[in-house]
Amino acid sequence: MRWRSWQLRLKAARMDIVPVPAFSDNYIWLVHDEESGETAVVDPGDAAPVIRAVEQRGWIISQIWNTHWHPDHTGGNLVLKETTGARIFGPAAGNIPGRDVGLAEGEEVRIGDCVGRVIAVPGHTLDHIALIFDDAGVAFVGDTLFAMGCGRLFEGTPQQMFASLQRLAELPAETRLYCAHEYTLSNARFASHAEPGNRAIASRLADVERLREGGRITLPTTTAEERETNPFVRASNWQEFARLRSEKDSFR
Numbered sequence: 001m002r003w004r005s006w007q008l009r010l011k012a013a014r015m016d017i018v019p020v021p022a023f024s025d026n027y028i029w030l031v032h033d034e035e036s037g038e039t040a041v042v043d044p045g046d047a048a049p050v051i052r053a054v055e056q057r058g059w060i061i062s063q064i065w066n067t068h069w070h071p072d073h074t075g076g077n078l079v080l081k082e083t084t085g086a087r088i089f090g091p092a093a094g095n096i097p098g099r100d101v102g103l104a105e106g107e108e109v110r111i112g113d114c115v116g117r118v119i120a121v122p123g124h125t126l127d128h129i130a131l132i133f134d135d136a137g138v139a140f141v142g143d144t145l146f147a148m149g150c151g152r153l154f155e156g157t158p159q160q161m162f163a164s165l166q167r168l169a170e171l172p173a174e175t176r177l178y179c180a181h182e183y184t185l186s187n188a189r190f191a192s193h194a195e196p197g198n199r200a201i202a203s204r205l206a207d208v209e210r211l212r213e214g215g216r217i218t219l220p221t222t223t224a225e226e227r228e229t230n231p232f233v234r235a236s237n238w239q240e241f242a243r244l245r246s247e248k249d250s251f252r
């Protein structure tokens, strides 16, 4: 048992995760398993930057994983499927172009020996799912949780979104959360407005300003950081969450 968990950790360490910037602020994540040589792509809103990134590395995409139906997360599905033959896994409840396998709460995706479980995280959209790789300490959270923020409520209720964020925040503290947008700077500014006395937020805002001035990525974030600095995660109930979310919608 002990040996098995050591072996899993070693394998998890070989899961290579690379951001591919797309559009103005999307990140498409490439997931490469060294042992099997397999590559998956998470939320390819656009095919061209993904094709360039995998060609540079000599990787071949065999799977596409979508977190929700929005076109900036699925727009590259069909071109990538045509050019690579990749299988498309996406929420069963959403309108996902080219989907081969519908995913719902409790189901799994797999790359090499790494297993990701599917949890339903409705709120931003009703079909939204997250993929949790417990052994690797990795979660792909799409547009549900952002570093220091969360997605807008296009389809779900504040109750749903609050519950979804709480589920993600309950993952182990060191879990790395891979979000689909670079929104951290504007989220950090709102967070410091929402919690002016929070020193962890103030210090993270300074870090994020430095990173963005240098044009650098602020992701992934961790569950521990979000518990300390994300006002939407820190809200004590859905009513407080709802008030913050509508305040953020008009915050400049």
Ligand SMILES: [Zn+2]
Residues within 6 Å of the ligand: 068, 070, 124, 143
């Ligand atoms: Zn979205």
